Amino acid sequence: MTTAAVEAIDIHKRYRGRDGEVHAVRGVNLSVSAGEVFGFLGPNGAGKSTTVRMLTTLMTLTAGSARVGGVDVATDAHAARRKIGVALQEAGLDPRQTGRELLVLQARLFGMSKHDALARAVELIELVELTDAADRRIKGYSGGMKRRLDLASALVHRPEVLFLDEPTTGLDPASRLTVWDEVRRINELGTTVFLTTQYLEEADALCNRLAIIDAGQIVREGAPAALKAELKMRLGLDADPTLDEVFLDATGRTRSRVAGDVQEV
Amino acid sequence: MFKDSLTLGGRSIREALRTPDSLVPSIFIPVFFLVVNVGQTARIFPAGETGFLKGQNYAAFQLPASLLLSASFGAAALYLVEEIEGGYFDKLRATPIARMSIVIGRLWAEFVKTGVLAAAMLLISLPFGIRIESGPLGFLLLLVVVSLWGVVFSGFMQLVALKTRSAAATQGASMVFFPLLFVTPNFVPRNLLTRPMEIAASINPVTYVMEATRSLILDGFDATALGRGFAVIAVTMALMLALSVRMINNYD
Ligand SMILES: Nc1ncnc2c1ncn2[C@@H]1O[C@H](COP(=O)(O)OP(=O)(O)OP(=O)(O)O)[C@@H](O)[C@H]1O
Ligand SMILES: [Mg+2]
Numbered sequence: 272m273t274t275a276a277v278e279a280i281d282i283h284k285r286y287r288g289r290d291g292e293v294h295a296v297r298g299v300n301l302s303v304s305a306g307e308v309f310g311f312l313g314p315n316g317a318g319k320s321t322t323v324r325m326l327t328t329l330m331t332l333t334a335g336s337a338r339v340g341g342v343d344v345a346t347d348a349h350a351a352r353r354k355i356g357v358a359l360q361e362a363g364l365d366p367r368q369t370g371r372e373l374l375v376l377q378a379r380l381f382g383m384s385k386h387d388a389l390a391r392a393v394e395l396i397e398l399v400e401l402t403d404a405a406d407r408r409i410k411g412y413s414g415g416m417k418r419r420l421d422l423a424s425a426l427v428h429r430p431e432v433l434f435l436d437e438p439t440t441g442l443d444p445a446s447r448l449t450v451w452d453e454v455r456r457i458n459e460l461g462t463t464v465f466l467t468t469q470y471l472e473e474a475d476a477l478c479n480r481l482a483i484i485d486a487g488q489i490v491r492e493g494a495p496a497a498l499k500a501e502l503k504m505r506l507g508l509d510a511d512p513t514l515d516e517v518f519l520d521a522t523g524r525t526r527s528r529v530a531g532d533v534q535e536v
Numbered sequence: 537m538f539k540d541s542l543t544l545g546g547r548s549i550r551e552a553l554r555t556p557d558s559l560v561p562s563i564f565i566p567v568f569f570l571v572v573n574v575g576q577t578a579r580i581f582p583a584g585e586t587g588f589l590k591g592q593n594y595a596a597f598q599l600p601a602s603l604l605l606s607a608s609f610g611a612a613a614l615y616l617v618e619e620i621e622g623g624y625f626d627k628l629r630a631t632p633i634a635r636m637s638i639v640i641g642r643l644w645a646e647f648v649k650t651g652v653l654a655a656a657m658l659l660i661s662l663p664f665g666i667r668i669e670s671g672p673l674g675f676l677l678l679l680v681v682v683s684l685w686g687v688v689f690s691g692f693m694q695l696v697a698l699k700t701r702s703a704a705a706t707q708g709a710s711m712v713f714f715p716l717l718f719v720t721p722n723f724v725p726r727n728l729l730t731r732p733m734e735i736a737a738s739i740n741p742v743t744y745v746m747e748a749t750r751s752l753i754l755d756g757f758d759a760t761a762l763g764r765g766f767a768v769i770a771v772t773m774a775l776m777l778a779l780s781v782r783m784i785n786n787y788d
Pocket of ligand 1: 286287288293295313314315316317318319320321322360
């Protein structure tokens with residue numbers, strides 16, 4: 272039996288803050304096979320980033336358990352971190368370093384020698400096409416360049432599973448396509464990709480399988496084509512529905528319902 | 537952990553070199569206070585006739601206060617909180633290093649930076665008639681005491697940064713710690729303070745660090761003063777490190 276690349280069993284997250292408690296993730300189960308590009312969709316505030324932070328050891332699980340590459344993220348976080356590459360929603364980069372320095376530092380922290388770290392940085396700079404900017408300070412990078420550098424830094428240690436939280440939000444169409452190409456290339460080299468997105472065409476273009484989360488719970492899961500076929504059958508549609516329609520149906524935000532709400536007022 | 541903290545420390549030093557303006561207050565404000573304080577009070581404490589000056593001028597007595605002031609800006613914590621707010625901190629937390637090395641890395645850099653600034657201030661002040669009674673070895677020891685204090689101070693500030701994750705709150709915390717520097721025998725020795733002030737100063741750990749520093753300048757090697765100074769540093773450092781380990785390992 273092959274172990275899943277990402278496995279979450281009934282995970283929960285409750286945030287406790289000054290103004291009460293937020294139950295952001297409410298019993299999510301996920302299983303992503305090795306080699307997949309898995310899409311994680313949901314409206315704003317659904318719990319996507321929270322799930323990603325839990326799966327990448329950056330946040331504790333309130334309940335449940337999760338494994339990445341077969342390693343428990345809670346009990347064996349150090350080993351899990353070697354298997355995980357992560358680019359969070361806010362590209363967190365150090366503005367005072369150059370792109371190359373940042374990659375070298377990241378590689379060193381993953382235990383590479385100085386020599387190997389430098390070589391790896393060169394490879395990655397080429398991969399994300401930042402050759403001209405590599406020795407400039409990150410402060411002066413554009414949003415798209417920061418995203419690409421963040422992506423590169425998530426790859427320094429050749430992770431088994433790459434988590435990308437909204438990797439293309441805020442990018443122009445050309446940069447978005449570049450990131451798509453990179454995701455495909457990375458996946459072809461054998462890396463499992465777990466990505467969240469707001470763009471349904473992105474999920475359609477990239478993902479083998481996806482899950483839709485709404486208010487902390489998974490409401491749909493499956494291959495894009497299967498989800499569309501299910502909706503077509505259930506509603507007895509003539510034309511094939513788009514993934515947008517699947518999404519709206521799953522999250523209860525259908526147009527007719529929105530219209531209905533307006534009429535009631 | 538040691539190696540990772542050095543790697544991260546090197547990066548923090550590079551960061552300081554790239555933002556030299558961030559060092560300006562740590563040298564300008566202490567020198568400003570030194571000049572102003574000495575300018576206002578030197579006539580009350582003439583060099584030859586004031587016993588506690590041990591034959592030196594009043595600036596020699598005031599210098600420790602300025603050195604400690606320069607060590608008490610907690611720049612490490614301000615960078616750390618910027619990193620938390622900006623998200624790079626999470627990037628570092630996602631690497632398989634001991635999380636404590638993130639804290640220690642910044643403290644290494646703080647040690648070096650404070651030492652360099654203290655050396656600069658000492659070298660600037662030597663031509664103005666200040667003598668380091670304890671000699672070259674004492675000079676080095678002075679740098680060590682001041683730098684270690686800089687580490688302790690910014691370590692506590694980093695705790696605030698980790699706890700609040702807010703730049704404004706971290707800035708505010710320095711305003712809370714800052715007054716500790718003045719509840720000390722910074723104008724006259726402890727035995728000349730008013731009784732309430734003397735009690736307050738005796739409770740204040742900074743007093744003993746200041747007295748250790750001062751003894752190296754005025755007296756030479758005074759085992760009691762140095763012993764107390766290092767004891768205070770050791771205890772506060774241990775406390776700060778223990779709290780930091782707890783705080784960063786439970787960071788969520
Ligand atoms: N640190 C926090 N403290 C308290 N509540 C939080 C915190 N982070 C997120 N939340 C809450 O948890 C819920 C889920 O947030 P999360 O960021 O996971 O959503 P998301 O699906 O990533 O949304 P988006 O598409 O806007 O990025 C939201 O209601 C949010 O307000
Ligand atoms: Mg999010």
